[in-house]
Amino acid sequence: MKRAGTHRSDSERIDLTVRDYGLDGGIASAHTVRKRRIRRQTRFLAGLAILLVLTAGGIWLIKSLSGNTAPTTESSQPTTRPSATTAATVTPHPTSTPVPTPVPTTTKPQLSAEERQSLLQQAGDEVVHYLDQVTTGRIGIYFQNLVNGESWAHNDKMPFVAASSIKLGINTYLYSRVAAGEISLDEVLRYDNRAYPTGDYEAGTGTVQNLPNGTELSVRETSKLAITISDNCATNMIIRRLGGIDAINPWLNKISGIVDYRQKVSYTNYAGQSQNGRHRTCARDLGLQAVRLFSLWQENPQVYAPLIEDLSHTEFDFGIKQGLPEDLVVAHKIGTNGAYATENDLGIVFAEEPFVLCVLTEMASAERARKIQTDIAAIFYEKVASWPWP
Template structure:
């Protein structure tokens, strides 16, 4: 872990801006943090606890994954995602909304799910996960908005959430497995996995060389990527948050962080 710490420290210092990083090897228990308690605007990383709140509502019998939700004109918001371009009146199962929220970072789907389960249930998930320094206070891409109400995360809190997901302790093991499978289908791969090798196995029917269950978040001055990396029979959680660094440099740095961790996990 020491060599990995040195390599990642050098990468984020060279990138400039402000970074919060936590790496945790769930097999050895070794962990390293860098500015891990510093608050960052959550961006779309907040969609992981929103997903957890929906699965919690499912487990309590308040919601069904197959239940259909009507897309209304007032739901449509900009930013990421396909739903903003669809015709109001379309009906989508809750599971499909979760999938779009995670793999395309769809903001319209996100706000529909927030309305479905309620703000308080998402705030409770943060408490249940032990995310004591994080806040969920507002829907996404809704203007004008109260500048006093922000969604905030820390690298330490997100790392704790990823740990609980990976070990089946966030909700039931079945629900954690379902959430991780959704995250593995992530389509936005320009951060942590950008420099990883082709995951396809050499033999037909073989296991992929690596899998990453991740969620990104970004804006003009912020680039985040967090996830659970599986390779070589090992599991490592990665939380990398940045602000005030040039976007292209931050994305490149995220990719290099992912590569350093992968190389460390696969080293003989």
């Protein structure tokens, strides 16, 4: 059954077909029309999307320009996430053993020479008062400020067993030969396991004594072992390369030879016993050897930097170093000899005003001796650091 109102003539159907599907007519024309409608819809939607994007971009640009011209205020509270610029300018915490910069101090201190010497004497008086309360042995002290040269001493010419503290002077002489072009740090040395002085072997501290005979080490490696772990055999290898201790000793005596290292010395030890022997020194002699090293290092930092570096990174952090802030560089050389109750420490302290401190001790307790060295270093550091600068 046909629904009413739907009947059309053939001419009407043809006219409707032409208007709806085009002149081609038929099923294929109907698909074409639908495709065209889809394309028109797609173009419309694409245009609408572009319009929305442009509108959103315009709004964002207006807000951005408005934000850049608006005045800014700094919050009183720190931000939890610093900007990249802030992070780049943050200064890292200093390491425990920073490398010192060999730049001579040129700033003039505000205090007069008399005022500075007076403050140094106050520090010395405090040290003497401290020693009167704690000392049960012999102590020699030498202090020198490396900016203006003020010095203070206590029993600084009293003889003590040098022990390994003499290795600072021996290696300073080695590096002076390097600076003169007479020795290369790359030169190879061979370990001779015969007993010193014929060979290099000497019992005590160090690892070279455990190496096979003929083991090769560079001068740089040998010196580093002599300083950082106080290797006795490595020290003897250096001495042999320098021509023997009697070839080194005159150079040391030119610096200061109050107690000749190669001559026998007679004295009374802390226990009241008579002593007579060689390889002795005093606080002034060792202290001035350190002063000489500091001077050479400033004159030629490239050559002497490895020695300063080694002295600043020894395995022995007791004594002077314990009385100073952890971030200070201390280039030091300890010396111990249990048979003679000897505990020595000699160091260059790279404070704002660098100074040399040498504390030689002879007493029954090594622990007490090291504590005394620590406390003396703290007293001098406090006084030196308190001197005002412009």
